Amino acid sequence: MTPRRCLLALSTSLTLALTLAGPALADEIWVTNELDDTISVIDVDTLAVTATYPTGQRPRGVTFSRDFSRLYICASDSNAVQVMDPETGEILHDLPSGADPEQFVISPDDRLLYIANEDDAITTVVDTESRKVVAQIDVGIEPEGMGISPDGKIQITTSETTNMAHWIDTETQQIIANTLVDSRPRHAEFSPDGKELWVSAEVGGTVSIFDVATQAELAKISFALPNIRPEKLQPVGMRFSPDGARVFVALGPADHIAVVDVATRAVTDYILVGRRVWHLAFSPDNTKLFTTNGVSGDVTVIDVASLTPVKTIKVGRFPWGASARPTD
């Protein structure tokens, strides 16, 4: 295992150097296939799979660098984060990740990856440039959900078995608070304005909303669908709409996406998708939402304006993570 480097004080300036690519001609959604050790590339216009690239073992979490020049892949059973060139599908190199990386989040300055090491109860912080581990932070058992505030100052790791959101100060790489959530938290998302933190609890069946400034719980959202047993309504992946008005919540084995109105906290719609829906990604133009459906091995495309599913795309076995890439 990676030797542990404790808490280098990082004085990273967290300026946001985000240059979006030009007009998108063939935007893409990249989807990890957990049980095929591949990644599928979906063309957002034609809604067809245009490429399938091999990855390390059990790829799950996936995200682009903020300039979209690199794709980071959690190859959980290879104990590595892989760096792929999205132009060629070639694995450029591995980053040290700690054991069993499941999910991660990249800092707004595009430099640091915060990685959840599911089997070791650690959050590993890796510098993507020097390719070195800069910190390892002890968190609860089975860390998974990873979020970072838009200003980059707070990183959230949720631990599935400890049932907590751990608030990490990115300046000191220390935990500053731990908040209890319902059973088996899976995912953490900050609102685009950075004021709210949303945490989904798979077994608890709820989404908890926290005030970022005080870490106080503001609200808790529950779900209900006729003809589906309540225990099956298991919130996992979440995404804010870019305007921050709505949150789309994947409900796992309930095979639905819930649409939550942020202002009223009300669930306004449920959208039927494929079986065991894990995660979601918006198309770069925000008109379509793509969901990974683990058990049915496909991706559902939702038209965001009408909130209706428009197409199902076959990918590999157990699609898990999804990330969008605008292309020139």
Added chain:
Amino acid sequence: MFRWLSAPLACIAVAGNAASAEQVRIDLIERQVTPPPILSNLIAPPPDLGVAGARVALSDIATTGRFLGHEYRLNETIVAPDDDFLAAARAALADGARLMVVKAPPADLLALADLPDAAGAVIFNTAAPDDSLRGDDCRANVLHTTPSLSMRADALSQFALKKQWTDLAMVHGPNPEDAAFADAIRASLTKFGIGLKGEADWKFDADMRRVASAEVPLFTQDLPEHDMLIVADERGDFGRYIAYNTWQARPLAGSEGIMPRGWSPVVENWGAAQLQGRFRDAAHRDMLVQDFGAWAAVAAIGEAVTRAGTADPGALRDYILSDQFRLAGFLGTPLSFRGWDGQMRQPIPLVTERAVVNVAPLEGFLHQRSELDTLGTDLPSTTCTKFGVAR
């Protein structure tokens, strides 16, 4: 490898819970039993069966406890086959044990539960599957984290119905456990309206590793036409020699073939792979159903202490039996406890040696309260009166 948290407590702020380190004592008490002889020389039960599950759960909840200011301690009392179980139980109670995780035969379990000091204790039965312990012999201070025989039998009946393999035959061994399982199967088949076409008693005492291919075809030849053959061999004695030796080519079920089990090393979905991995790292072997029973008991205590914010046994029992209680048990559906007999509601995986074939309750078996209550004794038919729940 498991890593302890080293974050200094001083820098930890916990929202809404300002508890100082509160000690939570959990006692594991095991009555060791000399394993009965079986035909195969290959299989021996691991010496830490059950205990190992409790230890892994303790590690899990200790982490949460560290963040919340709860300090869990696990005292292990292992009573050798010839030693006095009740004396050891008495001593533990006198020493202050009130949250007890017990692996013992029914008679010892009940004797412990009936001790005066145990009146305010919460006792988890992690290993005894007898339906009587959830029925006429239930105790208000005993909860059950291992499935009853009737829950396992009902899981198998649901599977048979789903497959439309509804003409069944059964062979059963000579031991009391076999008779109890066979009884549960018969009752369940009646409940689900499935026909049992014929039965045969296993009486052979020859060494089946040598003569199974000659004896088993004759033994099963007289059974009437059936879709699936149920084997009641709870010790794992002769059942393994039935497969592929039957007169007719039929799948096996029950103690062999497709087996309804509270847990199995082949369960991997719903995050179970992580629990199996933690267990293997700690115990250096596969996690078995008795380990899961002890794991679930300790995990339930941890969940209740965390949510109820107390270590008082009475308050914990109330919370565990309440509608709020939900335990993440890696079986796809949250675990809870039945208010009328203290049985943990749990899905029953139907497994072979290598894979999960299905998980009961199967899709389509509906219930007005929880579909998990389609397995085992439901409220209207319980004979347990100690929990004060009106039928």
